[in-house]
Amino acid sequence: MPKAIHPIAGAIAFITIVGFWLSTAISELFMGAQVVTTVKIMIPWGFFILLPALMAVGGSGFRLAKKMRGPLVTAKKKRMPFIAANGILILIPSALYLSYKAQAGALDAAFYAVQAVELIAGAVNIALLGLNMRDGLRLTCLCWDR
Numbered sequence: 001m002p003k004a005i006h007p008i009a010g011a012i013a014f015i016t017i018v019g020f021w022l023s024t025a026i027s028e029l030f031m032g033a034q035v036v037t038t039v040k041i042m043i044p045w046g047f048f049i050l051l052p053a054l055m056a057v058g059g060s061g062f063r064l065a066k067k068m069r070g071p072l073v074t075a076k077k078k079r080m081p082f083i084a085a086n087g088i089l090i091l092i093p094s095a096l097y098l099s100y101k102a103q104a105g106a107l108d109a110a111f112y113a114v115q116a117v118e119l120i121a122g123a124v125n126i127a128l129l130g131l132n133m134r135d136g137l138r139l140t141c142l143c144w145d146r
Contacts, residue, residue: 024122027039079128083125094114
């Protein structure tokens with residue numbers, strides 16, 4: 001079962017995070033304050049999709065990794081603490097703060113400073129998650145070769 005859950009939950013989480021990042025970047029670069037406000041208010045609601053997907057991918061990945069060894073598994077395990085810490089310590093609090101500020105209509109310097117940090121931290125997580133997906137696909141291909 002974890003073999004089926006892991007890639008599906010991982011894809012859902014990855015697509016959700018990329019969606020958050022792209023909607024933020026596009027609204028900031030090309031849309032007005034009303035769209036930015038709407039995007040920032042809606043992102044925390046996306047946590048109802050993202051957090052269960054992350055729990056499923058984390059749990060299934062942990063279970064799958066118990067049975068596997070090798071450099072790809074080791075690399076994935078080493079990235080996970082950074083991905084999790086980035087999400088818990090930077091991305092979630094930033095999203096909640098930005099939603100609060102957007103609801104208050106306070107798109108001020110503090111809003112944009114946190115927004116910049118969130119975009120950078122989000123890009124880092126997208127890159128790390130992408131590397132984990134790549135390595136996961138390589139592991140799957142290795143299993144098919146056996």
